């Protein structure tokens with residue numbers, strides 16, 4: 469009987485490297501809980517999150533992902549206790565110094581999304597240096613979201629756009645989504661295809677609000693410090709099983 473003879477398509481368990489997402493975005497969450505579960509203070513969390521950040525960036529470059537955007541510190545994370553913010557900033561400094569040391573080997577291009585002005589001059593300088601050194605690399609581009617918030621990004625874009633209108637450089641009658649996208653930190657790069665959030669939370673927490681309009685989501689209970697290449701592979705396999713319709717049929 470034709471009705472039953474059709475074989476169901478096999479469920480893929482391995483990544484199809486010919487159909488990778490072009491842009492993966494990750495909310496690196498769960499560092500505090502990871503530390504707490506080990507009887508450590510929350511301030512031990514950021515250091516534990518640095519290793520998977522490096523591993524995943526290198527892996528993305530090796531398999532040919534064009535863009536990786538990681539959420540490192542949100543506009544709301546300043547609400548945290550001073551010691552915790554200090555631990556995160558200290559870790560960022562260490563991470564960037566190490567990244568600078570390995571850049572020639574890794575050839576990962578680094579960019580930063582967010583308002584860097586409240587950071588210390590030293591940290592800002594390190595961001596600038598990593599951006600400058602890696603400017604010509606053409607492997608994976610890693611965008612580090614630092615003091616980043618989706619709403620803040622949209623407000624900045626709206627302000628800059630309004631200013632351009634006032635000064636005659638833009639005409640509101642000709643505003644398109646594409647033009648508006650040019651005012652965002654993510655200008656020049658495609659929207660994320662896959663947004664991953666570890667740690668069991670099922671929310672965006674102000675991440676890439678505009679850019680995630682048609683992203684596929686992958687949530688896992690794994691905490692960020694335990695996130696591995698295997699977990700990223702699982703996320704990609706899941707992504708590859710989706711039917712992306714973009715509103716069509």
Ligand code: IPE
Pocket residue numbers: 496497498499500501502513540541542545556667
């Ligand atoms: C993410 O881990 C790191 C930052 C927000 C900077 P958390 O510190 O939020 O970890 P949890 O969610 O409290 O476990």
Ligand code: IPE
Pocket residue numbers: 495496497498539540541542545669671673
């Ligand atoms: C989102 O995580 C920000 C980063 C991972 C950098 P949060 O831990 O700040 O988000 P909420 O508070 O759980 O929504």
Ligand code: MG
Pocket residue numbers: 497498499
């Ligand atoms: Mg968190």
